Amino acid sequence: MPNNQFENNVLAKVKDLKVHFNSKRGVVHAVDGVDFEILNGETLGLVGETGCGKSVTGRSFLRLLPIPPGIIKGGAVNFKANLVCTRCSGRGCSECGKSGHKTEKGEQVDLLKISDTRMREIRGDRIAMIFQDPGKALNPTLTVGAQMAEVFLQHRSLEILDMAGLGQIKNKAILRFAKQDVKLFDKILLLLPKARKQKLKVQEAVKIMVSKALSETQVPNPLKLLDRFPHELSGGMRQRVMIAQALACNPDLLIADEPTTALDVTVEARILELIRELQLKRKTSVLYISHDLSLVRRICDRVAVMYAGRIVEIGKAEEIFANPSHPYTRGLMAAVPSNGIPRGSLSAIKGTVPELIDPPDSCRFSGRCPYEVNGCRVNDPKLRKITESHSVACFINDASLSWCAPSFEEERV
């Protein structure tokens, strides 16, 4: 598939992704034909209102969709992981610039089509995720240490065995223990004195790896944290644990699903800084899902604006904020408070988000759009480039439709 292969600076490419949900009242087109790419090392912001499909888009990278009722109706999420650095096997060395991976790419895969086993190898290792509420995303019945250990055992078991000085071990029970694939019979084998000693060594090695990962997120006293339960930590602390867990294996792509929404504003800035810093160090790409435009402006290289299951505008952050070209983007920006706007004059977008059950073949924003013309109610705009790096799905100022295109100069109702 040479035409399907993508350039070397692209990490992932979503093509015409459609995720629908069956509901009692009909099929909800939650994500309905989304196209975008994520470049190496960049932060792409995915912005939109609640229910616009941004989380579903993010989760489809890890195939963490509730299926059923969800259906992947079509499209592809192509992903090309970087090869793991052979010298340090992902730990980060001078040769790979501490990132743990080479600049060369591995094989390109479609994340929606690969087997479950293959998907599990990618989850947590090449693509990781930070969730909105760390209080809910950490298991309340397991210690922080136990939960973090799982990532390492899942993806770094050989390295752990090396660290424990058991690189050449033949004992299958220990090997399976290090891969957390313990069979019923192994539990008995692991009780034998020799195996128990080896098991403790493995656990000790995991502990070291976990506390190292934790210390990178500037957690004071990481060793002390291992035996604590999530409810004993503050929100910011929990999110640091989540971040440490997500970045444990130096992933190529980090999906951050509103990671600061559940946190105090005072903690937010520090968490954002932390993600940014670790991202730069490891050359990780970040898909930052948020509804907060001002936040996205601060941290993202590129921005994609989603509305009703579609991307309506995508481009470099500075371009989008300097020249918002979709009426919806304009509406969003007008709704953000800033220093320049006098008190009391924040604007809201009229109307509400349309129902996504069997949407009509028209612009999804028609009916709410202050600039719409008759053509908007019968035609569905596709993303078109207005500059090399800036696309918009709107007929606005479209030169090819000069006689009937809507324009920002004229407001209609």
Added chain:
Amino acid sequence: MQLRDYIIRRLMVLPILILGVSIVVFTLTRVGGSPIGIYLSHEMTPEEVLKIEERFGLDKPVLVQYIQWLKGIVSGDFGWSGVASAPVAEVFPIKLAATLELATAAGLVALFLGITLGTFAGARRNRFPDHLTRIVAVSGASLPQFWFGILLLIIFWAQLGIAPIGRSDATIFASISHPTGLYTIDAILAGSIRALWDAIWHLILPALTLGYGATAIIARMMRSALVEELQQDYVDAARAKGLAEKLVIKRHARRNALVPTITVIGLTFGFLLQGTITIEIIYRWPGIGRWMADSVLRGDQATLMTYVLFTSVLFLLVNLIVDVIYANLDRRVTLGK
């Protein structure tokens, strides 16, 4: 040691609770009339009746009788059982061992089957295995035990002739000594595989019959708890780490689903003890249940009061164990506050 302190504190409250229970038990049984009936026969003259009344202290005021009863309990004298024609304290431990063995076996069956079936169904929500377990569970909750037990007997004892009845084979019973009265334990202590097999063989049907209802309750609870837990974020977070689905369910979702289920498991224990009455009659199991049924019918109040008192102690202890397990599973629970 916060946990140890908590257990000690709970155990210290126990005698006070038992005292309260004893008042309730005594009052309630006395509402049923004087306990003298069981000690009388038709041929007795009024003088003889008076003599018996005097012998058991039944001519004294009720309050004095209560205190005498309490005094007896403290010194290990639980009264005279008219049904067993022996002191309650003598017969009770033997019968209790039989019932405890049955109830424990049924409890283990229910615990194992209930949690396994519930997890199995919850992880496959609304698919065929879930519907199948639902049928099993609903029938378990709605089949009357006495009927289900007889049904099993008809099939496995009368028709197929593979299941035994009673508690043990007479010759095998005589071949080993019985220090604990729990035949399975006795067989293990004696090192006799034949006796162990015999004890288990006799246990299977009654334990299944008795455990079936509790299995249904635990399985349903486990299923709904698991379904709820599987929708939590931490489950997706565990999947996002690359864990195998088996591990996601076992280590993450099931652990949390057990928290509400444990409470139900504690409650089913009382349900099991009550169930022994019918099961013991059907399977000719020489336990407390049968004795109790006779005692109720013939008004053997000394036995009844001992039984209720003992059951409440057991129930309180089980609840304590449940609370401790509960706090161990869910660390957000702080004991003793």
